[in-house]
Amino acid sequence: MKRKRRTLKVARRHLQRQEARVSKYHLYSQEIQKRFKQVSRWFSNFKLYLIPWESKIRQIESHFGSVVSSYFIFHRWVLGLDILVSIIIMMFIITPEWLADHRNDAQRYNETKSFKEMPESIKKHADELNTILDFGGHAQYSMASNARKSKLASGKTEQYVFSWKAFTGWDFTIGNPETSSNLYMANVIKMRVIITFFCLTVIRLKEINLRNQ
Numbered sequence: 443m444k445r446k447r448r449t450l451k452v453a454r455r456h457l458q459r460q461e462a463r464v465s466k467y468h469l470y471s472q473e474i475q476k477r478f479k480q481v482s483r484w485f486s487n488f489k490l491y492l493i494p495w496e497s498k499i500r501q502i503e504s505h506f507g508s509v510v511s512s513y514f515i516f517h518r519w520v521l522g523l524d525i526l527v528s529i530i531i532m533m534f535i536i537t538p539e540w541l542a543d544h545r546n547d548a549q550r551y552n553e554t555k556s557f558k559e560m561p562e563s564i565k566k567h568a569d570e571l572n573t574i575l576d577f578g579g580h581a582q583y584s585m586a587s588n589a590r591k592s593k594l595a596s597g598k599t600e601q602y603v604f605s606w607k608a609f610t611g612w613d614f615t616i617g618n619p620e621t622s623s624n625l626y627m628a629n630v631i632k633m634r635v636i637i638t639f640f641c642l643t644v645i646r647l648k649e650i651n652l653r654n655q
Contacts, residue, residue: 540580543560543568558583560583567579
């Protein structure tokens with residue numbers, strides 16, 4: 443017991459000598475790092491409350507696994523994407539057209555008549571809240587109405603064929619290597635057909651221009 447007390451006294455003396463040598467800058471830096479870790483941990487915990495349905499999805503994941511929770515995470519991502527696209531269409535398409543067709547400004551009234559014609563029965567109620575919430579009025583008779591049309595429909599009126607085939611032509615749910623290789627070759631053939639058709643169209647237009655000249 444006396445030996446343990448003697449060792450404890452020696453250890454205390456050593457600590458007192460070492461504490462005197464520690465600079466204040468080191469103590470302040472350690473304290474700042476400690477506070478920063480606490481604040482970052484608090485923000486990471488608070489971030490869960492800002493993400494929609496995060497706690498419920500975590501609860502579902504704890505009961506049914508990550509495969510089931512990924513389904514709800516995907517739906518949340520699709521909802522956020524739809525909201526973002528709606529905001530962009532509202533800011534850069536519907537709002538400028540509404541300002542251009544506003545009745546209070548006689549000089550700028552009905553400036554969009556060159557590419558859209560709104561019936562008088564709908565134009566009277568185009569600025570009402572119920573019409574806006576139902577996506578009627580300026581949302582129905584504007585360039586924003588094209589967003590509700592399916593770009594994947596086949597036919598001569600299909601737009602941006604190459605972009606849609608390139609970015610939406612792959613099925614990520616395929617797990618069979620043979621099926622994925624077949625789909626890969628099918629996409630390659632589609633791309634070749636599209637590029638060939640585009641080149642032939644350009645050549646044909648050049649020939650027509652040369653004949654006209």
